Amino acid sequence: MTNYHDPVLLQACIEGLDLKPGGTYVDITFGGGGHSREILRQLEGGRLFAFDQDPDARANAQAIDDPRLTFVASNFRNIKRYLKLYKAEQVDGILADLGISSHQIDTPERGFSTRFDADLDMRMNQHADKTARDVVNEYSEADLHRILGMYGEITNARTAATALVAARSNRSGGLKTVNDLKAALQRLAPRGKENKYFAQVFQALRIEVNEEMQVLEEFLEQVPDILKPGGRLVVMSYHSLEDRPVKNFINKGKFQGEVEKDLFGNELKPLRSVTRKPIEATPDEIARNPRARSAKLRIAEKI
Incomplete structure (x- = not known):
């Protein structure tokens, strides 16, 4: 599991979630479980739902013996449906570490490298x-x-x-x-x-x-219904194709065009950006973990 990959911008992600000790959180890209482990470490009670469609990620989740963790072997485009199934219709925070894991790239037979x-091959869901x-x-x-x-x-x-x-x-x-x-x-x-x-x-x-771009947009459209008021969305992307729809949805409530306004000129959007600009890795982290070089972290809060 430790060889899966080092979680990028770990502390910035955890701080961005603004964890409540008894809150309910979702890690939509569990992977090696690096971010999830840190969330669990800082929760005193609460619940954590982890999504991943990769069988290797499921094995990593099974190694974490914690009753607060519920692993969902599904694509995160199905987030709303599964949270409803588990009677957790609204949550305090959602973490998304997009892109491909080092583990997937370094496994030759997956055909990613x-x-x-x-x-x-290149299927994340085999x-x-x-x-x-x-x-x-x-x-x-x-x-x-x-x-x-x-x-x-x-x-x-x-x-x-x-x-x-x-x-x-x-x-x-x-x-x-x-x-x-x-x-x-x-x-x-x-x-x-x-x-x-x-x-x-x-x-x-x-x-x-x-179908990564369709999946990302489907996920983002569900976020306003899933987050509690004041709940946090933390998204880390690795190229402009991912970052652009995340940025637009946070700032405008939609993927294209200008933000809509009511009759009084108030903006009609479900989220507000917590960070003026995306957070990027320090030179020290990039030296330790080259994958962090292109990472952009955006944090938003449900209005």
Whole structure:
């Protein structure tokens, strides 16, 4: 469990939750349990619900012998339904550590990493149907262009999509492995920046396979109903695609457009930002834990 990954911005997350000793809290991305363990350590009673769809995370949760912890083996897009099931319709705080865990990246057979050859998988929920192999072999050229540009933010997304379609047509059985995918795009990767380029391609595929942006928006839309008045939302994101909808929802109560106002000019939004700017890791933490380098932490309170 200690090798899962070091929890990023641990103290800032815990302070952001403004823990009440007997409160009810939710960690929607349990992972290795680093944040959850610290929450439990500071609670005197209360309850903690932890969501994660990864079987490895479930094993980590089972190692924590604490009756206050309820592990929910589900995607956090289902948060409202499960909390209602457990008769915890409103909670005092919700913590979200978005993105992918170091453990998932460092497990070669999961297919998340550009460093290891493996089947093109990239499923966070290993019982899900769609894999990265399905995406690269079955999506149209237009759809590949869309996800590589939107989720990978690569500048030659159209050319890359064309190259993938050509490569899968020329290879018996299509593109099956990480190395097949890299070989198909190798000539398109900017010289000296190959690693960054492939990381962006893999990010695009991973987001598509796991519907990460849809899941995040579905979750955020449920937050106002789940939080008690004065309850805290603490969200840590690792790239602008995640941070943007979090920022917009906190500041405007919606993902696009301007904040709505009533007849008297009062803003109609359920949350208020507690931090003027996102909290970022110190140089010391980044040196200890490189994953913290791109982390942005936003804290909001239900009005």
